[in-house]
Amino acid sequence: MQDAQFHSSISQSAIWKQLQARALEMKKHRLADFFAEDPARASDFSLELPEFLLDYSKNQLDRRVLVDLLHLAREAGLEQWREDFFAGKPINATEGRPVLHPALRGGLAEDVEIGGVSVTSVVSAELGRLKEFVVLLHNGDLTGYSGKRITDVVNLGVGGSHLGPQTAIEALRAHRKGDVAVHFVSNVDGAQLTDVLAGLDAESTLFIVSSKTFTTSETMTNARSALKWLQRAAPEASAETLLGKQFVAVTASPEAAQKFGVLPERVFRFWDWVGGRFSLWSSIGLPIAIACGFENFRALLDGAASMDRHFREAPLEANAPVIMALLSVWYCTFMGYPAHAVLPYEQALHMLPAYLQQADMESNGKSVSRSGADVGYPTGPLIWGQTGINGQHAFYQYLHQSPQVVPADFIGSVTPGHELDGHHEILLANMFAQSQALMNGVDAESVARELSAKGLSQEEIKRLTPFKVHRGGKPSNTILLKELSPRSLGALIALYEHKIFAQGVVLQIYSFDQWGVELGKGLANKLEPKLASGALEGEDGSTVQLIEYYRRITGAVTPAELPEVEVAEPAGEQA
Numbered sequence: 001m002q003d004a005q006f007h008s009s010i011s012q013s014a015i016w017k018q019l020q021a022r023a024l025e026m027k028k029h030r031l032a033d034f035f036a037e038d039p040a041r042a043s044d045f046s047l048e049l050p051e052f053l054l055d056y057s058k059n060q061l062d063r064r065v066l067v068d069l070l071h072l073a074r075e076a077g078l079e080q081w082r083e084d085f086f087a088g089k090p091i092n093a094t095e096g097r098p099v100l101h102p103a104l105r106g107g108l109a110e111d112v113e114i115g116g117v118s119v120t121s122v123v124s125a126e127l128g129r130l131k132e133f134v135v136l137l138h139n140g141d142l143t144g145y146s147g148k149r150i151t152d153v154v155n156l157g158v159g160g161s162h163l164g165p166q167t168a169i170e171a172l173r174a175h176r177k178g179d180v181a182v183h184f185v186s187n188v189d190g191a192q193l194t195d196v197l198a199g200l201d202a203e204s205t206l207f208i209v210s211s212k213t214f215t216t217s218e219t220m221t222n223a224r225s226a227l228k229w230l231q232r233a234a235p236e237a238s239a240e241t242l243l244g245k246q247f248v249a250v251t252a253s254p255e256a257a258q259k260f261g262v263l264p265e266r267v268f269r270f271w272d273w274v275g276g277r278f279s280l281w282s283s284i285g286l287p288i289a290i291a292c293g294f295e296n297f298r299a300l301l302d303g304a305a306s307m308d309r310h311f312r313e314a315p316l317e318a319n320a321p322v323i324m325a326l327l328s329v330w331y332c333t334f335m336g337y338p339a340h341a342v343l344p345y346e347q348a349l350h351m352l353p354a355y356l357q358q359a360d361m362e363s364n365g366k367s368v369s370r371s372g373a374d375v376g377y378p379t380g381p382l383i384w385g386q387t388g389i390n391g392q393h394a395f396y397q398y399l400h401q402s403p404q405v406v407p408a409d410f411i412g413s414v415t416p417g418h419e420l421d422g423h424h425e426i427l428l429a430n431m432f433a434q435s436q437a438l439m440n441g442v443d444a445e446s447v448a449r450e451l452s453a454k455g456l457s458q459e460e461i462k463r464l465t466p467f468k469v470h471r472g473g474k475p476s477n478t479i480l481l482k483e484l485s486p487r488s489l490g491a492l493i494a495l496y497e498h499k500i501f502a503q504g505v506v507l508q509i510y511s512f513d514q515w516g517v518e519l520g521k522g523l524a525n526k527l528e529p530k531l532a533s534g535a536l537e538g539e540d541g542s543t544v545q546l547i548e549y550y551r552r553i554t555g556a557v558t559p560a561e562l563p564e565v566e567v568a569e570p571a572g573e574q575a
């Protein structure tokens with residue numbers, strides 16, 4: 001909506017062209033040399049916020065590029081978009097909605113009304129209900145059909161209705177409260193529900209059906225199977241009783257939840273102005289409040305609100321989410337690096353890469369600009385990763401020596417989340433060493449020196465050197481938390497949320513819709529009834545073959561009905 005005021009096609013702007021030229025120039029520059037050329041680089045290319053230090057000095061750019069990127073952001077109207085976002089304007093234009101997840105954590109400067117209703121007041125009323133429920137649960141006042149106290153909670157939800165809560169609960173291991181265990185089932189593969197239920201007692205298990213739409217087939221199928229499990233255990237109890245006592249719903253569609261049979265007082269709601277992948281701050285966070293206590297959930301919200309304030313108020317050049325967004329734009333769009341690794345050096349953050357995969361890729365994996373035209377440039381990286389130490393012994397080889405450059409975020413904490421001596425120093429030393437190694441590499445001369453010191457012959461040195469050279473020049477950010485707490489986790493996740501938004505604004509795409517996931521959902525619904533029987537006309541050859549194979553193996557149709565399929569001779573055994 002602001003495009004008339006700012007550059008309507010950012011890739012046609014002079015600053016865009018300048019950045020393209022700068023990218024060619026920067027590719028020739030040795031990353032490690034930036035520090036010698038610019039002694040203040042480490043501190044000037046860093047931001048210290050209350051919860052963490054963001055060191056972005058190990059990136060493949062100099063001050064001029066940074067200035068140009070900030071210029072690009074201004075030309076794209078980022079400051080205006082930021083204002084509209086916090087003011088509750090309908091910036092999710094393809095769905096005609098505002099985007100107000102900051103309101104869930106007290107992150108707005110001023111209240112916003114939607115349909116004449118204050119957002120702040122509905123949020124605080126719902127939080128109050130959540131708190132009461134958690135207190136009842138922790139006090140042992142909630143019972144199952146037989147009167148046994150609820151000891152286990154199973155969250156049935158997928159995507160944003162799963163990843164946020166589980167990521168946060170894992171991250172806050174050291175902050176668990178109460179003795180109610182929380183479990184997650186996200187996959188419609190019945191193996192997961194079967195496994196989780198195998199360890200549980202039907203008399204003392206509560207299910208949370210978490211679904212913004214309350215139509216997601218995976219979640220609804222799991223919910224129906226969970227009810228059947230209860231019914232098998234308690235044939236004497238009515239479905240109404242079981243649903244009333246042992247089901248809770250979290251949804252933006254309360255009518256659908258009630259229709260399913262959940263009692264109105266057990267339906268916790270959120271709103272269509274909260275995107276699924278940004279919903280952990282809403283009632284979707286109920287499992288977090290159960291596992292870690294309401295106070296810790298509140299601290300998580302407060303941490304995120306502090307990042308909202310920073311993002312809202314800090315000038316672009318001192319704004320952590322903006323800087324991270326611009327670096328991502330730089331690599332993905334100008335330098336042509338399609339992937340970005342998230343590497344937590346905290347076991348508790350092991351689910352963060354998966355969480356950020358949804359948050360970032362479902363938001364910015366787009367190919368149409370806000371005008372509806374083909375965007376013509378990459379809009380966001382492929383996010384991947386896992387805990388750094390495990391990655392070091394798996395895929396870091398690729399990071400160090402592949403010709404592909406994969407920028408990375410190293411995330412660690414100064415304070416350990418345990419009491420074991422010596423571990424944390426090794427962990428942090430590894431984190432610092434890896435970003436240093438990726439940046440500096442090791443040249444042929446140094447390799448040869450090292451091999452010679454080991455007494456190798458000149459011939460051997462010559463033969464081995466090329467394999468041991470690390471070209472370096474691999475960029476990274478380091479986010480060093482003071483400690484991993486509910487508050488710092490909130491700030492960290494909100495940092496990435498705003499990075500994602502700012503990147504989308506600069507690249508002129510809509511970050512808050514996800515039409516790309518609808519196609520597959522629709523086709524799955526269409527194919528599901530065809531698995532067992534029915535005509536397959538109109539389906540492509542591969543799909544027909546897969547379904548026919550399925551039918552043959554399951555015996556869904558007699559072999560006589562199947563076309564001849566040539567079966568290849570088994571090949572020799574392979575590793």
Ligand SMILES: O=P(O)(O)OC[C@H]1O[C@](O)(CO)[C@@H](O)[C@@H]1O
Pocket residue numbers: 158159160161210211212213214215216219276277362514517
């Ligand atoms: O909460 P729901 O409506 O079940 O949706 C789950 C997830 O599915 C998606 O729509 C993608 O398929 C996500 O955006 C969302 O988080």
